[in-house]
Structures are given as structure tokens and as C-alpha cells.
Amino acid sequence: MAPYESDDSTTAAEVDDRYPRRRKAARYVVPVAVVGVAAATIGLVPALADSGDPDLPKISAQELIEKIAASDVQQLSGTVKITTDLGLPDLGGLESGLASGAMESGKGDGSSADPSTKLTELASGTHTLRVAADGPDRQKLSLLESGSEYSLIHNGKDVWGYDSKSNEVYHSTASDDAAAEKERDVPATPKDLTEEALKAVDDTTAVTVDGTAQVAGRDAYRLVIKPKDSGSTVGQITVAVDSKTGLPLKFTLTPSSGGAAVVDAGFTQVGFTEPAASTFDFTPPKGAKVTEGDTIEKGAHDSAGAKPEEDLGKGLDGLKVIGKGWNSVAVFETGGEGMPSGSAGGDLGGFLGSLGDKVTGKFGSGTVFSTRLVNALITDDGKVYVGAVDKAALVKAADAGR
Numbered sequence: 001m002a003p004y005e006s007d008d009s010t011t012a013a014e015v016d017d018r019y020p021r022r023r024k025a026a027r028y029v030v031p032v033a034v035v036g037v038a039a040a041t042i043g044l045v046p047a048l049a050d051s052g053d054p055d056l057p058k059i060s061a062q063e064l065i066e067k068i069a070a071s072d073v074q075q076l077s078g079t080v081k082i083t084t085d086l087g088l089p090d091l092g093g094l095e096s097g098l099a100s101g102a103m104e105s106g107k108g109d110g111s112s113a114d115p116s117t118k119l120t121e122l123a124s125g126t127h128t129l130r131v132a133a134d135g136p137d138r139q140k141l142s143l144l145e146s147g148s149e150y151s152l153i154h155n156g157k158d159v160w161g162y163d164s165k166s167n168e169v170y171h172s173t174a175s176d177d178a179a180a181e182k183e184r185d186v187p188a189t190p191k192d193l194t195e196e197a198l199k200a201v202d203d204t205t206a207v208t209v210d211g212t213a214q215v216a217g218r219d220a221y222r223l224v225i226k227p228k229d230s231g232s233t234v235g236q237i238t239v240a241v242d243s244k245t246g247l248p249l250k251f252t253l254t255p256s257s258g259g260a261a262v263v264d265a266g267f268t269q270v271g272f273t274e275p276a277a278s279t280f281d282f283t284p285p286k287g288a289k290v291t292e293g294d295t296i297e298k299g300a301h302d303s304a305g306a307k308p309e310e311d312l313g314k315g316l317d318g319l320k321v322i323g324k325g326w327n328s329v330a331v332f333e334t335g336g337e338g339m340p341s342g343s344a345g346g347d348l349g350g351f352l353g354s355l356g357d358k359v360t361g362k363f364g365s366g367t368v369f370s371t372r373l374v375n376a377l378i379t380d381d382g383k384v385y386v387g388a389v390d391k392a393a394l395v396k397a398a399d400a401g402r
Contacts, residue, residue, distance in 0.1 A: 053213055054214060056221065061208055061209050061223065067241065068239075068241055068246050070246055071245055075272060076247075077132040077279075078269050079268050083125070083264045084125065085261070086262060086372055111163075111168050111291035112165075113169050114293070118161065119143070119152070127143060129143050132279050132280075134279075138154060149164050150162065150164070159171070162284075171284075171293065194239050194248040202325050204327070205225060205228060206224075206226045219242075221241045222240055224236055225238075227326035232256060232327055234253065234373070235254040238251075249270070252264050255373060259372075322385075322397045322400060322401060323387075327389055329385050329389060334384055356370075359395055361395045362398075363402045365379070365380050368395075374386065374388055383401070385398050
């Protein structure tokens with residue numbers, strides 16, 4: 001059966017051909033990682049505005065996917081609003097205490113302007129951003145805060161991060177083709193994120209065109225990607241695709257449990273004219289503390305130059321995947337003895353234990369930690385099972401692994 005419930009006959013293999021950069025175990029990684037990627041790079045990911053549905057020519061799911069693949073928008077500017085609701089527990093003072101401790105331990109080494117830490121703020125709450133792009137060498141994202149602003153600017157070889165609140169600057173440089181390679185490998189635009197979601201398409205997925213919408217005054221088609229089988233915490237992914245340019249203008253991920261979207265982000269205003277060259281100019285303000293980061297070399301994906309596959313395996317013993325498609329579960333050894341407990345675990349063990357649910361099965365016993373999207377089971381003997389699946393699916397996977 002084709003993965004598309006529409007009038008086309010595109011197969012999962014043909015989607016692979018259209019997006020040849022599938023990574024190892026991508027059908028597991030994408031459903032689980034979608035919200036993490038979105039939270040880290042959602043500044044250019046958009047959301048649907050409520051307005052009248054435009055009357056557009058009929059299009060099939062296959063044709064719409066081909067339109068996305070052919071999209072080549074190089075210049076844009078606009079405003080994005082994003083709301084992220086993972087349903088994380090309220091950590092109260094612990095969260096601020098941990099953050100404070102991290103800042104203290106990182107004094108002299110870190111910077112509040114470092115994008116790798118600053119943009120994690122997008123993992124929760126509602127934020128407004130301004131975005132601009134002019135080809136592969138010039139992009140700017142500004143996170144607007146109460147009385148302050150954080151900007152991330154890529155201009156040629158230079159990458160700048162500036163936190164106006166602390167008056168701190170983070171600067172790194174890229175080799176001639178490093179930025180382009182990084183752009184291809186990291187889903188940092190609506191199109192990239194949509195392509196990552198499409199990599200999850202297989203026989204366990206239904207993909208349809210569900211009418212039209214308007215996003216920031218632009219006519220768009222609605223592409224819906226939905227798991228066919230029960231057990232996944234992903235309800236559906238909806239992408240609003242610009243009818244003229246093929247650029248994804250919306251990315252909304254709703255959980256199978258219902259309620260508000262896990263990620264609802266979108267352009268409230270967007271234009272496709274060339275931004276002024278001065279948009280991407282940056283000079284550290286007088287008196288600002290400047291932290292120099294490492295040079296990004298070709299093929300590097302972090303300051304240490306590690307590949308994603310290396311990052312995935314770092315500290316993990318024998319990572320493997322159980323199951324298929326959206327119900328896939330990653331399994332790895334922590335090398336420890338499960339949850340900390342007793343005098344050795346102290347308050348931390350008791351606190352973490354209070355956030356999870358104790359479960360038992362053929363595998364023994366363990367603790368499940370849940371969000372509205374990604375759940376994890378840590379067994380008492382130190383194995384971890386994680387996926388965009390419900391608690392029952394995690395227990396089933398753990399039983400099957402014994």
C-alpha cells in the first residue's frame with residue numbers, strides 16, 4: 001500500500017529518492033527529534049493564521065511534495081510567532097537553581113550570547129522572532145524579549161550572536177563551504193524541517209492534502225502527515241505550503257493525546273524581496289564582552305567537529321532500534337544501575353523518581369518519564385528505551401528486548 005491516501009501512487013522508496021540524505025534509523029529519529037529540532041531552530045519555522053480558506057487548484061500529495069522539493073526561495077524577511085508546549089513538569093526553583101549553577105561553573109568559558117544555549121529558550125512558552133535571509137551566506141534571526149533582544153547573524157564567514165540584555169557577543173567563523181554544508185545537514189528552515197518530517201514517510205504513514213489555508217496573507221495548501229498505527233504520541237504534522245513558491249509556511253505538530261499543539265509556529269508577516277545588505281552587518285557594541293568560538297570546518301556539526309552519528313553514539317553502548325516507523329523505540333545502555341536511589345541518589349533520586357511512573361513487566365521494573373511527545377523508560381538495570389510512543393509501547397519494547 002502506498003504511504004499516501006490520495007489519488008497518487010507515490011511509494012516510500014520514491015520519497016527516499018526525492019530526499020536521498022536519509023540517515024541511519026531516520027524513521028526512528030525524525031518522529032522523536034522533530035520537536036527537539038523545532039525547539040532549537042524554530043526561528044524560521046512558521047504557523048497557520050486563522051482566516052478564510054483560499055480557492056486553489058486541486059493538487060495531490062505527490063505533487064505537493066514535489067513542489068516542496070523544487071522550492072528554491074533565497075530571499076525573505078518576516079515575523080514569526082512560536083508556541084511550544086511539551087507538557088514538561090513544573091520544576092519550580094530547581095530549574096532556576098540548575099541554570100544558575102551552570103552559569104557559575106561556566107564563568108570565563110561560556111557566553112549568554114552563545115546560540116547553542118540561548119535558543120533552547122524556544123523549547124517552551126510563546127516567543128516572537130524576526131527573520132531575514134539573502135541566499136546561503138546571509139541570514140539573521142532575532143528573538144524579541146521584554147526590553148531586550150537576542151540576534152543570531154550569519155554573514156559570509158562570520159557567525160555572530162548578540163545578547164543586548166547582558167551586552168555579550170559570541171563570534172565564530174566558518175570555512176568557505178562549511179556554512180553551506182551545515183545548512184544542508186541541520187534543519188534550520190521550514191523547508192528543512194518539512195523534509196526531515198517527510199523522511200519518516202513509509203508504509204506506516206498516511207500523507208494527504210487537506211484543503212487550503214492562509215498564512216500571513218499567503219495562499220497555501222495543507223499537507224497532513226499522520227501515523228497509521230496506534231501507539232505513537234504523534235497525532236499528526238500539518239504543513240502549510242505556499243501555493244506559489246512551494247515554501248513551507250507552517251509547521252504544526254499535534255499529539256495523539258489531543259489538546260493544544262506541541263509546536264505551533266508561524267509567520268505573522270512574510271515577504272520575498274531582497275533584505276537590505278545592512279540587515280546582516282554587525283559590529284560589537286562598545287564595552288561588550290566578546291567570546292570567540294571555534295572555527296566551523298567543512299563537515300563539522302558542533303564545535304568539536306563531531307558528525308551526528310558520532311554525537312548519537314557518544315556515551316551510548318550498543319544503540320539499537322526496536323520496531324518500525326513512528327512506533328520505533330531506541331534502546332541503549334547507560335552503563336549505570338538505573339535510577340539513583342537511597343543515600344547515593346540523595347534528593348536527586350527522590351526528585352526524579354517523583355516525576356516518573358513505576359512500571360513492571362517481563363523486563364523487570366523501571367521508571368517512565370513522559371512528555372506530550374517523547375517518552376523514556378529507564379529500567380532498574382540501566383537500560384533506556386525512548387521514543388515518540390506511549391507508555392504501553394515502551395513496556396512492550398522492553399519486554400521484547402529480553
